[in-house]
Every structure is written in C-alpha cells, then in structure tokens.
Amino acid sequence: MSVTFFPSQSPVVGYRFECHCGVVAAEFETYEGAHGFLSIYKDDPYQLDGCTDELCPMYPQIMNVYADAHHEGLNLNNENAADILRVLGLIEPGQDPALFKPEVQWVGELAASDFLGRVMVAQAISPESAEKIGHEKPGRGATMFEGGREAGYIQRTLSQLADVADWAAKHERTMCWG
Structure with a gap:
C-alpha cells in the first residue's frame, strides 16, 4: 500500500485521442465531442491522419x-508516509503505520502554503534521519519484508515535498494526500 502527496486536480480543458504509435489523432474541448468521435471510430476503425503504423486500427x-x-506528486509506502506525516505534525507519534486505523489521517488536504510551511518547519527542526534496517515479519502463510531506507531519507523526501507544495501554491491548488 502507499500514500501519494499531490496537488489537487486542475480543471479538465480537453480530450485527446492517440494511436498506439503516439500520433495525436484528434482533440476536443468537450466530452461530448470526444465521445462522438469515439463512437464513429469504433464502428469503422481506420488509419488516422499522420499514423504510419498499419496495425493501429486493430487496437482501440x-x-x-x-x-x-x-x-504527478510523490508516492511513498505506508511506513515512510506515516513517518513523513509525523514530522509534518499531521499524525501523532506512536500511531501504527502498518495498519489503516481511523485515527491515522491517511487522507487529507491543506492549503499549499500551510503544507509548505509545515515542510519548512520540519526541514528546520528535524535531525538527519538515521539509516533504517529492513527486517522480515513472519505472518500466517506469508512472510512480509519491511524494507529499510538509507540515512537522510526524511530530509530528501521533505525537499521533494517542498517542490510539490511550491508547485501547488504557484498553481493555486491545495495539497492532498491519500
């Protein structure tokens, strides 16, 4: 499982059809226009303008x-995401990252400037994170492996999150995670 930190979605401004070879076949501003094109094309597939691959009409x-x-944002496994949420002050110390408990805020959003502020405070006060050694967790029928991470991981991740939050602020979006 994982948690992704990302800016909120921007408004849709159009729809684009592409061949499997990468040629842009058609662009539409509305869903209705795109759906109409697709309906016509599905009934009688043909080689699209600019397409040089004779196999493209055989594929949707x-x-x-x-x-x-x-x-795109930043995707982290649950354990690393829980550690980041802790240093950002978004979950309490000691909450178990391995389980989806109601008290752990695995999903949320903040104004980008607030999120960026938390990242900057965490960067300023968090000590260099130590190396974390991976280990096996035997279970019923399966053995899970909790991966380790190299020293400095938290600081590098905070730096990446600062970039995402800065982008979100510049584009007037909220920061989301989940």
Whole structure:
C-alpha cells in the first residue's frame, strides 16, 4: 500500500485521442465531442491522419483527458508516509503505520502554503534521519519484508515535498494526500 502527496486536480480543458504509435489523432474541448468521435471510430476503425503504423486500427484508440497543468506528486509506502506525516505534525507519534486505523489521517488536504510551511518547519527542526534496517515479519502463510531506507531519507523526501507544495501554491491548488 502507499500514500501519494499531490496537488489537487486542475480543471479538465480537453480530450485527446492517440494511436498506439503516439500520433495525436484528434482533440476536443468537450466530452461530448470526444465521445462522438469515439463512437464513429469504433464502428469503422481506420488509419488516422499522420499514423504510419498499419496495425493501429486493430487496437482501440487511447483517450487522454488533459488539464491546464499537472504535477504527478510523490508516492511513498505506508511506513515512510506515516513517518513523513509525523514530522509534518499531521499524525501523532506512536500511531501504527502498518495498519489503516481511523485515527491515522491517511487522507487529507491543506492549503499549499500551510503544507509548505509545515515542510519548512520540519526541514528546520528535524535531525538527519538515521539509516533504517529492513527486517522480515513472519505472518500466517506469508512472510512480509519491511524494507529499510538509507540515512537522510526524511530530509530528501521533505525537499521533494517542498517542490510539490511550491508547485501547488504557484498553481493555486491545495495539497492532498491519500
């Protein structure tokens, strides 16, 4: 399982169809226009303008929704995400990151400037994180392995989160996690 820290979604500004070879076949501002194109194309597939791959009509077209600006965010495993949420003051020390308990705020959002402020405070007061050694956790029928992480991981991750939060602030988005 994992938790992703990301800026809120921007408004959809259009729809784009692409061949499997990567050629942009058509662009539409509305879903209705895109859906109409797809309905016609599905009934009688043909080689699209600019496509040079004769196999493309045999495969469904790819419809992508696009927005005015997008940022992928940062994905962390649950244990690392819990440690980051702790240093940001978003969950209490001692809450078990391995279990989805109601008291752990695995999902949330903050104004980007507030989130960035928490990141900056955490960067200023968090000591250099120590190396964490991985270990096995025998279970019923399966053995889980909790991976380790190198020294300085928390600080590097905070730096990456600062970049995401800064981008979100510049694009007037909230910071979300979940």
